[in-house]
């Protein structure tokens with residue numbers, strides 16, 4: 314009997330739904346035991362968020378300085394054959410509860426030498442968070458075998474409206490010309506293909522190798538023209554985050570004016586420089602094709618965006 318540990322956190326329930334879909338085939342398999350550990354911050358984060366609280370978590374997200382979470386229910390000496398780490402992105406970094414887990418001594422024990430699959434459910438900006446995740450996992454001595462990314466439905470422009478509306482008001486429904494917020498139900502249902510593939514891979518002991526276990530299943534799709542903007546955004550987050558942390562502690566009113574100035578600066582950048590630089594990158598694609606393909610392969614590693622095994626696991630290509 315092989316044991317799988319799923320570590321997850323979800324505010325709205327979206328990422329738990331994704332994990333329930335992935336875990337369904339695993340839970341039904343007789344040769345597997347699935348243990349789900351849901352992280353609980355000592356002081357819960359609000360949902361829906363107030364505008365100030367939403368902005369106020371940004372400096373700590375980027376500084377990887379999370380508030381404490383409650384002790385885990387699994388013992389740190391428990392042994393697992395595979396660990397699936399599901400996380401959402403907060404301000405281009407892993408969300409604070411997941412960072413808290415990865416920085417805990419329990420994670421150091423649970424993850425050392427173990428094969429890990431990361432599953433991201435976010436709006437659509439995950440590349441820099443996964444770079445951070447790779448480092449945090451390496452610090453724990455874990456072996457990253459796969460990365461699955463599910464992003465919000467609709468265009469990037471649409472989710473720039475629908476995701477904040479959802480998180481700040483709790484309204485997820487479609488409205489005016491905009492689709493519903495979040496990952497589509499069909500994408501969540503189709504994520505069960507990853508569970509089926511993990512079951513087959515574990516039966517062949519493939520988790521003991523270098524992976525990936527989830528290739529050919531359209532696990533991840535990287536948009537390289539957007540990643541350049543994410544990199545620039547992340548650098549700017551680091552500089553401003555440091556400044557805001559000097560001005561006050563989380564929750565202190567002294568942070569508000571700097572946060573608002575930064576937000577206005579950010580919106581201006583997103584509406585002007587970002588689309589211009591993305592357009593330029595798109596125009597340059599034919600000239601920089603080779604570099605582009607290399608970058609795409611890097612960010613999509615280890616699992617990749619290939620679709621050749623989709624039909625094998627019950628999904629149309």
Ligand SMILES: Cc1cc2nc3c(=O)[nH]c(=O)nc-3n(C[C@H](O)[C@H](O)[C@H](O)COP(=O)(O)O)c2cc1C
Pocket residue numbers: 322323324325326327328329367370401402403404405406434435436437438439476480
């Ligand atoms: C404070 C905060 C910051 C966020 N920042 C990002 C981000 O930088 N990139 C992104 O793609 N999604 C971002 N999101 C969206 C989340 O990744 C996620 O899709 C959403 O919060 C739903 O996750 P849930 O499973 O916890 O409900 C952010 C959400 C929150 C609450």
